[in-house]
Amino acid sequence: MRPELPEVPGILTGHQVAATAASIVAMQEPDGAVPWAPGEHADVWNHIEAAMAMLVGGEVEASDRAFDWVLRLQRADGSWPMKIVAGQVEDHSGETNMSAYLAVGVWHNWLVRRDLAFVRRYWPAVRRALDWVVSLQLPFGGIAWSQEWSQGHPAKVNAEALVAGSSSIYHSLAAGVALAELVGEPQPGWELAGGRLAHALREHRDQFLDKSRYSMDWYYPVLGGAVRGQAGKDLIAASWDTFVVPDLGILCIAPDPWVTGAETCELVMALDALGDRDRALRLFADMQHLREPDGRYWTGYVYPDRVNWPGEQTTYTAAAVILAADQLSGATGGSDIMRGATLPVFSEIGLECGCPSADVLAGAARS
Secondary structure (H helix, E strand, O other): OOOOOOOEOOOEOHHHHHHHHHHHHHHOOOOOOOOOOOOOOEOHHHHHHHHHHHHHOOOHHHHHHHHHHHHHHOOOOOOOEEEEEOOEEEEEEEEHHHHHOHHHHHHHHHHHHOOHHHHHHHHHHHHHHHHHHHOOEOOOOOEEEEEEEEOOEEEEEEEEEOHHHHHHHHHHHHHHHHHHHHHOOOOHHHHHHHHHHHHHHHHOHHHOOOOOOEHHHHHHHHHOOOOOHHHHHHHHHHHHHHHEEOOOEEEOEOOOOEEEHHHHHHHHHHHHHOOOHHHHHHHHHHHHHHEOOOOOEEOEEEOOOOEEOOOOEOHHHHHHHHHHHHHHHOOOHHHHOOOOOOOOOOOOOOOOOOOOOHHHHHHHHHO
């Protein structure tokens, strides 16, 4: 059964969403991999995002092929290679953010299809991936961003954390815990790690690597679900004027005059999750200048030169458009994947950063 196609009145029709999904399929490789663009590399995070978008866009068989590819490439420790080109690994390092994201993809598939057999098939891979990711949590709560590989084995851990990557990992842990409850295999260790990670993203962003010029570091704590409510609104307000270019979208890197479609659509979803629907719709409309008539999307636009750059239409931009359209329209059950109403919220317990945690405060209150 194919899902109902998203449609955002006055901005994007269901037919246009289907054309964009078909544009991703056209770039899918025979083994199921979805590269950034033809001839470029694939990574498991953007690949899974494309699989989610193809499902929402009605390309169910192509989405299933993409998920099959993910299973074939997972390594024994639970990670995936960082960079694959035409079926060959070019960077063997494992990135925690990328490897964690299978949990989001499988939970999204469940929300759309309610296929428990699919969930059970992918659950062992999700479990291995998140166990590996959680093993790389740092004392302050962030997650080390990657682990190098040497001579076919895991090697040096790059023990620094990224705000955007750790925010996405928080989202993946929430999806993983939801899946664990669904299959009847609770994972309290993931819940503990999620609470510590949420605390770090709320209270200790200064301990992450400084990537504040990147818009992803600005909105991702909201998009991933760790920072919501008034704190999320305040976070968005703090850098709105730094990154938002009226009528065009948002900057990828400030102050470079380059707006990008994927980042704009992710901010759209973050705004919608905060209840800021008017600005979400406005930004979604603003970025449509990147659309080609056949449904493909340019990566970005250098506005002083009035040039689309780089000179390619990317699968990850198309995927972000489709997922944003679904969230704004509520067409499928998967429209909740970034809003997070179907996901758990973690308690801040077992903190190792020196801050009093919820369990300690509760004990003090009882004494």
